[in-house]
Amino acid sequence: xxxxxxxxxxxxxxxxxxxxxxxxxxxxxxxxxxxxxxxxxxxxxxxxxxxxxxxxxxxxxxxxxxxxxxxxxxxxxxxxxxxxxxxxxxxxxxxxxxxxxxxxxxxxxxxxxxxxxxxxxxxxxxxxxxxxxxxxxxxxxxxxxxxxxxxxxxxxxxxxxxxxxxxxxxxxxxxxxxx
Amino acid sequence: xxxxxxxxxxxxxxxxxxxxxxxxxxxxxxxxxxxxxxxxxxxxxxxxxxxxxxxxxxxxxxxxxxxxxxxxxxxxxxxxxxxxxxxxxxxxxxxxxxxxxxxxxxxxxxxxxxxxxxxxxxxxxxxxxxxxxxxxxxxxxxxxxxxxxxxxxxxxxxxxxxxxxxxxxxxxxxxxxxxxxxxxxxxxxxxx
Numbered sequence: 001x002x003x004x005x006x007x008x009x010x011x012x013x014x015x016x017x018x019x020x021x022x023x024x025x026x027x028x029x030x031x032x033x034x035x036x037x038x039x040x041x042x043x044x045x046x047x048x049x050x051x052x053x054x055x056x057x058x059x060x061x062x063x064x065x066x067x068x069x070x071x072x073x074x075x076x077x078x079x080x081x082x083x084x085x086x087x088x089x090x091x092x093x094x095x096x097x098x099x100x101x102x103x104x105x106x107x108x109x110x111x112x113x114x115x116x117x118x119x120x121x122x123x124x125x126x127x128x129x130x131x132x133x134x135x136x137x138x139x140x141x142x143x144x145x146x147x148x149x150x151x152x153x154x155x156x157x158x159x160x161x162x163x164x165x166x167x168x169x170x171x172x173x174x175x176x177x178x179x
Numbered sequence: 180x181x182x183x184x185x186x187x188x189x190x191x192x193x194x195x196x197x198x199x200x201x202x203x204x205x206x207x208x209x210x211x212x213x214x215x216x217x218x219x220x221x222x223x224x225x226x227x228x229x230x231x232x233x234x235x236x237x238x239x240x241x242x243x244x245x246x247x248x249x250x251x252x253x254x255x256x257x258x259x260x261x262x263x264x265x266x267x268x269x270x271x272x273x274x275x276x277x278x279x280x281x282x283x284x285x286x287x288x289x290x291x292x293x294x295x296x297x298x299x300x301x302x303x304x305x306x307x308x309x310x311x312x313x314x315x316x317x318x319x320x321x322x323x324x325x326x327x328x329x330x331x332x333x334x335x336x337x338x339x340x341x342x343x344x345x346x347x348x349x350x351x352x353x354x355x356x357x358x359x360x361x362x363x364x365x366x367x368x369x370x371x
Contacts, residue, residue, distance in 0.1 A: 003294065003296070003299045003312060003316075004309040004312055004313055005309055017313070020313065021310075021313060021314075021317075023212050023216075024209065024212055024213065024314075024317060026205075026208070027205040027206070027208040027209035027212065028205075028209065030204070030205035030208070031202065031205035031206065031209070034201050034202055034205065035202065038201060058290065058291075059290070059292065060291065104331075107331070108327050108331040111237065111238070111327065111330065112237075112239065112326060112327040112328065112329065112330025112331035112332075113238070113330045113331075115182065115330075115331045115332075115333070117182070120182045120183075130183040130184055131199075133182060133183055133332075134183055134195075134198065134199060134332065137182075137327070137328060137331040137332050138195075138199075138202060138328055140327065140331070141323075141324040141325070141326075141327035141328040141331060142324050144320075144323045144324055144327055145320040145321050145323055145324035146320070147291060147320075148287050148288075148290070148291035148316070148319065148320035148323055149291070149316060149317055149320040150291065151290070151291025151292045151294075152283075152286070152287040152291035152292075152294045152316040152319070152320060153291075153294075153312075153313065153316050154294070154296075
């Protein structure tokens with residue numbers, strides 16, 4: 001049970017919190033929509049992989065599994081991607097640029113100051129632009145927020161990967177503003 | 180030097196807001212709602228102290244300095260209280276409720292799962308409501324984002340208390356949604 005009394009305790013993860021406080025829900029959803037589905041030279045599938053990876057590193061089961069399921073929906077990759085993200089994507093064909101950006105995201109997850117000039121240069125060498133580096137840092141930082149929000153208030157989350165497939169489809173194709 | 184090409188007349192997160200207005204809008208709206216808009220049971224000064232404290236734990240110089248300055252102006256120009264909260268909330272002259280909420284904020288900073296039922300029960304015994312607990316967790320979580328954003332792109336973080344005081348006075352009065360003033364970097368460097 002969550003640490004506070006939610007209006008609807010059946011809603012899992014962040015969904016129950018968004019329902020509880022609409023004033024903060026709006027900017028939180030607008031941010032996710034812009035970062036993950038707005039115009040970008042990174043595909044939504046790539047951006048959801050960054051979000052899901054950071055959530056896994058933060059041990060947030062709800063955010064990892066739901067955003068990995070959104071990546072599955074965007075990339076039509078099959079559900080194995082959810083567990084492959086946990087393992088560092090050994091079985092998923094992703095670009096060397098995305099791998100360099102994931103390294104930056106991992107540094108941000110530890111602390112912003114962990115990002116080095118070498119990390120940024122390595123991403124540029126794989127073709128990453130300023131906008132892509134910016135958005136990677138902000139996606140990673142934003143999930144350090146969403147993950148803490150979801151876990152810090154003790155929300156409940158469905159267990160198995162299969163329980164997230166439909167949610168991932170909605171996140172990918174309906175989006176975050178009309179969830 | 181920042182990791183990407185940012186407008187150089189604005190420090191910290193303001194340079195990032197200028198760089199990418201599409202993400203600035205929800206980020207600014209979130210901080211306005213959490214820290215400045217009316218709240219049923221936490222003052223703006225108390226909420227700014229939570230933001231300052233978490234930024235200190237994340238060692239983000241810009242966010243600690245600017246939110247410390249805003250807190251100071253929200254709390255009747257009391258600089259001592261900000262320093263005391265940063266050094267040791269337990270001995271700071273703040274309410275027992277705020278001390279208990281700062282403890283929850285510190286747990287969130289280390290990882291959301293660190294918040295225990297006992298932490299929450301204790302805060303309730305000191306008078307914290309559900310909305311106080313919700314907003315404390317979200318403020319702490321949000322500053323784990325803002326701090327990483329500001330540091331992760333290596334933004335310019337001036338070493339100038341007067342400048343933070345001036346920016347803090349503006350934000351305490353106007354909130355977050357008005358335009359920031361430009362800083363003349365040449366003059367700024369000469370003043371150091």
